[in-house]
Amino acid sequence: MSIIEINNLTKYYGKSRGIIDVSLEIEEGEIFGFIGPNGAGKSTTIRTLLSLIYPTSGSATIFGKDIIKDGPEIRKDIGYLPSEVFYYENMKVIDLLNYSCSFYKKDCTQRIKELSDLMELELNRKIDDLSYGNKKKVGIIQGLVHKPKLIILDEPTTGLDPLMQQRFFDLLKKENEEGATILFSSHILSEVQKLCNRVAIIKEGRIVKIEKIATLKATNYKKIRIETKEKLSLDSFDLPGVKDLDDTDHVISFLHNGDINTILKVISKYKLNNLWIEEPTLEEIFMHYYEREE
Amino acid sequence: MNIYSKEFKDTFKSLIIWSLSIALFIYIAMMKFRGYQGNTELVTEFLGSFPKPLMAALGFGELDISTIPGYYSAMYIYFLMIAGIHAAMLGGHTLVKEEIEKTSEFLFPKPISRARIISCKLLAGLSTILLLNIFMAITNIIFVNMNNEGSSITREIIILNILMFLLQVMFLLLGTAISAITKNNKTSGAVATGIIVSTYFLSVLIGLNNKLKPLVYLTPFKYFNAETIFLGKSYDLIYFIITFGIITIFTIATYYFYNKKDISL
Numbered sequence: 001m002s003i004i005e006i007n008n009l010t011k012y013y014g015k016s017r018g019i020i021d022v023s024l025e026i027e028e029g030e031i032f033g034f035i036g037p038n039g040a041g042k043s044t045t046i047r048t049l050l051s052l053i054y055p056t057s058g059s060a061t062i063f064g065k066d067i068i069k070d071g072p073e074i075r076k077d078i079g080y081l082p083s084e085v086f087y088y089e090n091m092k093v094i095d096l097l098n099y100s101c102s103f104y105k106k107d108c109t110q111r112i113k114e115l116s117d118l119m120e121l122e123l124n125r126k127i128d129d130l131s132y133g134n135k136k137k138v139g140i141i142q143g144l145v146h147k148p149k150l151i152i153l154d155e156p157t158t159g160l161d162p163l164m165q166q167r168f169f170d171l172l173k174k175e176n177e178e179g180a181t182i183l184f185s186s187h188i189l190s191e192v193q194k195l196c197n198r199v200a201i202i203k204e205g206r207i208v209k210i211e212k213i214a215t216l217k218a219t220n221y222k223k224i225r226i227e228t229k230e231k232l233s234l235d236s237f238d239l240p241g242v243k244d245l246d247d248t249d250h251v252i253s254f255l256h257n258g259d260i261n262t263i264l265k266v267i268s269k270y271k272l273n274n275l276w277i278e279e280p281t282l283e284e285i286f287m288h289y290y291e292r293e294e
Numbered sequence: 295m296n297i298y299s300k301e302f303k304d305t306f307k308s309l310i311i312w313s314l315s316i317a318l319f320i321y322i323a324m325m326k327f328r329g330y331q332g333n334t335e336l337v338t339e340f341l342g343s344f345p346k347p348l349m350a351a352l353g354f355g356e357l358d359i360s361t362i363p364g365y366y367s368a369m370y371i372y373f374l375m376i377a378g379i380h381a382a383m384l385g386g387h388t389l390v391k392e393e394i395e396k397t398s399e400f401l402f403p404k405p406i407s408r409a410r411i412i413s414c415k416l417l418a419g420l421s422t423i424l425l426l427n428i429f430m431a432i433t434n435i436i437f438v439n440m441n442n443e444g445s446s447i448t449r450e451i452i453i454l455n456i457l458m459f460l461l462q463v464m465f466l467l468l469g470t471a472i473s474a475i476t477k478n479n480k481t482s483g484a485v486a487t488g489i490i491v492s493t494y495f496l497s498v499l500i501g502l503n504n505k506l507k508p509l510v511y512l513t514p515f516k517y518f519n520a521e522t523i524f525l526g527k528s529y530d531l532i533y534f535i536i537t538f539g540i541i542t543i544f545t546i547a548t549y550y551f552y553n554k555k556d557i558s559l
Contacts, residue, residue, distance in 0.1 A: 086396035
């Protein structure tokens with residue numbers, strides 16, 4: 001059964017574009033990635049699914065029910081983590097979580113304890129005094145506390161340190177094994193690769209591709225920059241899998257797709273001042289991903 | 295009910311501040327009255343030197359300002375204005391504050407309908423304005439009784455406060471309706487307050503210029519003046535009809551437009 005089915009969903013804010021003709025199906029038990037640069041329409045899609053905003057045209061169902069007509073009913077089984085978390089002033093973490101639970105008519109005391117222990121969040125602190133990362137944890141717990149069947153996450157990892165990120169991902173995997181379907185929106189490809197089964201790529205409001213993650217994994221671009229004392233010839237790096245080769249002020253930079261060992265062997269021949277290996281931006285990946293397609 | 299109690303708690307602090315300010319206002323007004331009380335002739339002479347329409351426009355009517363009914367009639371319009379502005383600001387803020395404080399992404403994904411959110415918030419608002427009304431009535435009754443040398447006007451004060459409550463409800467819904475319709479969330483309270491102040495000035499202008507008389511239906515401040523009750527007259531039915539009509543329209547507008555509104559980030 002499709003948990004989410006989106007049909008030709010279009011949203012304009014006045015004249016400006018939100019999303020155009022978005023169609024998607026997410027199956028039960030999937031961890032579905034939703035990826036695209038900032039402003040591409042990820043949040044617009046999610047906010048439409050949650051009836052925060054209403055579509056200009058098109059429709060969508062969740063659990064087989066219409067998102068607008070049956071919104072309140074559907075939302076009983078949805079947990080949502082917004083990309084930016086803001087909460088009411090003057091509330092303690094525990095007050096907020098209890099307030100959140102009161103909407104689901106479930107006793108969540110045990111689950112609040114479990115989740116806050118796991119995420120190492122103190123329940124008696126005032127939310128106003130928390131760091132951004134800790135506020136995000138409040139958001140995570142708030143989104144999962146009622147054991148939703150569908151978990152919608154909008155850029156969930158910003159602000160979390162790597163250790164917490166890992167715990168959070170493990171938690172999501174566990175929820176998924178216990179039957180939850182997950183929609184995971186992000187602009188960081190590696191994150192989505194780690195977790196998701198399938199991914200939809202959205203660009204300028206339109207879905208450009210829906211792909212199995214296995215296929216995307218074939219592209220493993222890394223952005224590499226090396227700084228050397230002496231000027232090197234660019235030719236030594238003109239290897240298969242290397243793109244965008246550039247040289248400015250003794251810094252050579254390029255994108256590499258392929259076995260990381262091959263390129264490290266080449267680099268190790270030189271005396272370096274500095275070395276950076278980074279995730280390329282999504283735009284950089286897409287540029288080459290689609291180049292290959294065409 | 296969880297939204298109701300949260301909402302009520304949120305506005306409680308400001309309710310106390312409003313109440314204390316009103317008590318202070320009533321106290322100062324009462325002090326002034328006591329000044330008049332001792333100097334009836336002087337005051338009457340002084341006020342008599344102003345043109346009658348101007349006095350009427352400012353709320354001084356046929357009743358003698360140095361008597362308690364006269365004093366209360368003159369003050370009543372200001373009580374109305376204060377309670378009205380409070381209600382309108384509350385109404386203009388209550389629905390949109392989730393967007394202003396960016397808590398909308400917490401509240402709206404919960405399994406509740408927009409209509410229910412509106413109902414809870416309206417109920418909380420109604421409770422708040424009712425409490426303010428009761429507080430105002432009690433404060434007035436206490437101060438009036440402390441200084442009243444004539445017959446008691448407690449009954450009149452209570453009736454006038456019930457009428458005031460009708461207008462408070464109207465102004466609360468004016469605020470919610472404006473905030474449901476406009477896209478600019480931050481200004482809705484100010485717009486509602488602006489409308490109230492404008493209708494007050496319209497009522498002053500109507501007092502000054504008889505040709506404007508047909509406009510009385512546009513200003514709630516002309517619907518239920520205090521003098522009518524002290525002179526033993528009754529209010530026109532038409533004003534009740536208009537009041538309930540406007541309340542109905544604002545209620546429908548609030549639910550209809552807020553239900554369709556895109557919640558902004």
